[in-house]
Amino acid sequence: MQSTVVRRALSTVVALTALGAGVLAGGGTAAASTKDGELELREFGLYYNSSLMGSxxxxxxxxSNLADDRFPGYGSGQGQIVDNNAASYFNRDRVVWYVYTGSFAGGVEGSLPANYYGNASATFKNQVSSAYHYKAR
Incomplete structure (x- = not known):
């Protein structure tokens, strides 16, 4: 009788531990959802319009290649190709992000510090083709 109670208790502990590990693992991926049209902490955002407006x-x-991405979400620009189509940005990440006027870190490089937001300069407005959270070249 006593061994049956101990065995059931151990089974319950093992099952709860496995369930807890699954919940923790699932929570990590949900927090890292990207390209969903909602700019969250630890993400870098490219906006279709100036002044952080539009999609x-x-x-x-x-x-490395924004030509195969489209603006998600809602607002003006929704469904448009991102490559050479972003007019402002917001770096909600804790690290510097780098943007390039060419795909695969080609062309002119620009850097955006953590928590920076604003309109793209004349060099980068509607010219960004790739973005990296590390210096790519």
């Missing part, structure tokens, strides 16, 4: 492409990881 936003939110990046958690680097993107």
């Amino acid at each position: 936003v492409l939110d990046l958690y990881l680097a993107d």
